[in-house]
Amino acid sequence: MLLAALAASATACTSLYRRTQVEMPPNVAAELTLRISGAQKAEQITRQAAATLRDNLMRADGASWHESDFDRLEAAAFDFERRVLAARDVAEKSGEPDTIAMEIERLSKQAQLWLEYAQTHRAADGATRLKALETLPHLQR
Numbered sequence: 001m002l003l004a005a006l007a008a009s010a011t012a013c014t015s016l017y018r019r020t021q022v023e024m025p026p027n028v029a030a031e032l033t034l035r036i037s038g039a040q041k042a043e044q045i046t047r048q049a050a051a052t053l054r055d056n057l058m059r060a061d062g063a064s065w066h067e068s069d070f071d072r073l074e075a076a077a078f079d080f081e082r083r084v085l086a087a088r089d090v091a092e093k094s095g096e097p098d099t100i101a102m103e104i105e106r107l108s109k110q111a112q113l114w115l116e117y118a119q120t121h122r123a124a125d126g127a128t129r130l131k132a133l134e135t136l137p138h139l140q141r
Contacts, residue, residue: 050114070121
């Protein structure tokens with residue numbers, strides 16, 4: 001029984017590895033493009049989550065779902081940061097031009113601003129969250 005479970009888990013790990021290998025581009029430049037695209041998409045998702053939170057905070061009809069919106073924004077910010085870090089790792093391996101480095105740095109700063117907002121306003125009330133959210137210049141783009 002134990003042997004069968006170990007064999008099944010080993011097969012699952014191997015298939016996951018092989019699937020990832022198939023989905024990843026064969027060269028570093030293509031992987032970097034994929035990683036930057038993923039980070040840019042995560043940036044858009046984070047902005048959308050922030051816009052949803054802002055719109056819902058502007059309505060004064062109950063606060064129970066504000067926490068869900070805030071949690072969604074916080075999760076998006078963490079994913080955004082993770083994707084930027086992955087892009088930065090690949091960029092360091094590839095030796096890409098300065099334009100790529102500038103984009104990664106821009107994305108990194110944006111991710112940090114979102115994470116700081118989420119961490120700073122985790123315990124804040126709705127009005128404080130809204131006020132701080134409206135002052136973020138990177139919300140509109």
